[in-house]
Amino acid sequence: MRGMKPYLAIFSARFRMMMQYRAAAIAGLWTQIFFGLVMIMTYESFYGSTKQTQPISFAQIVSYVWLGQALLALLPWNVDSEVRAMVRSGAVAYELCRPVDLYSLWFMRAMAWRTAPTILRAVPMTLLAMFALPLLGLGEWRLRPPSAAGGLGFAGAMVCALLLSCAIGTLMNISLMWTVSGDGVVILLTALVSLLSGMIIPLPLFPDWAQPLLRALPFAGLVDLPYRVYLGNIAPSGLPSVLLRQLLWTGALVLVGRWLLARGMRKIVVQGG
């Protein structure tokens, strides 16, 4: 455990720093509730327009939407602004002087950077969506609590989703070493992540022919798979395969990230003196 100590210290320092942005999280809450309500009303109309049974029920969609609004900050859709500044100014060379593994360092930074804002948003959002909406007479639009098995499976799948998100995020950070401004890679990845994770619309609602592709890609593990475990749309018996897919993708992306980082650091030239 001794070797983990510096990484845990990095995590906790950054986590505490991110927890300072409470006001921003609260201010964002209202906007997210608004978006959630509009989405739910849209789905309500779509579900009212057809008699066919859908792969996911309206009640499940409602909870899916609220989970998405609560856990929005967990998605890897921007690069770490501090890493970007380091690469631009050349200060990234200092990172090499630290007696720690650089990839793990960046991974831990990403982890703190994702978890703190997520907790700040998820807790009030869940309380509002679960308990305040019924009080307003919008009981059918509330976030329904999961079954015991669904809840436990969801907790596990979300931990894996966090790891997967950090692996993708760290890969984005590493890409900065080649593109400097990082606009291109970030824009492309952000677009892919939002569409293919289930953030724009739940993945089961995409056409049936697209399902094998969506299943094969890593992004479903960020949003769609854990949420459907919560909803019971994926039965508890399907949980091991969900976790396995998330972890395999995380492992693969970590390996790619480490390889790219090693290559990037080999060609680094430090200027000035």
Next chain:
Amino acid sequence: MNELALYFRYIGISIRGQLQYRSSFILQAIGHGLMTGIEFLGVWALFHRFGQLRGWSLPEAAMFYGTISVTFSIADALARGFDQFGNMVKGGDFDRLLVRPRSTVVQLIGQEFTLRRVGRFAQGIVVLAWAFSALHLSLSISTAALLLLAILGGVCLFSGLVVLQATSAFWTTESLEVWNAFTYGGVFMSQYPVAIYRPWFRQFFTFVIPLACVNYFPVIAVLRRKDPLGSPALFQWLAPLAGIAFLAVALQVWKFGVRHYRSTGS
């Protein structure tokens, strides 16, 4: 130099500045178009899955979507200068604008013309063109005039919202994020015909923040279809004026705010 000439001078400088970073500009413009394009893919997938939305088809919904997309991209490019207003109040920099013998509004909107919104603009135009051809509607002079009026009204409305957001900073010294629900959220909800929403929600966006007046009602007339909400044709034509009225009110509130401005100083 009059105010209009000054404004064009300001945005000329802003545009030239942004074009200095050409590749960054191109990527951001493409990215902006891509992100909104992906949203539309979501709309498409829902129509593919459900067939129709309370009697509306995908090309009809695309008409609402395209119009609001074009409208918002223009408003967003024009009025983003007001975004920096919160920081200006905090730093006491707004004093500098007040001592210049020109309108504060022109100076603020002249701060920035966000050129990269051209990506979203182009995406909206493509969606609109597709909707017209899929519905076999021809773009007659009266239809074009109505669409332009809707877009003008919408640009005024969104600008009014940005002005109100900035005005709130006079009292809170912080540009309030709560307004984003009405700007970004307003665009989001206008992507579908408002007839599909609950009545209380619809009424709020007709009478309080008249987003439906600059999108839903005129587009109904463009589609030449009967309004399920039962609005008469004359109303559909006149509705976009509500956006202009909204901006006029917002500017009055702004003036009131400026009179009550107290510098934070340092």
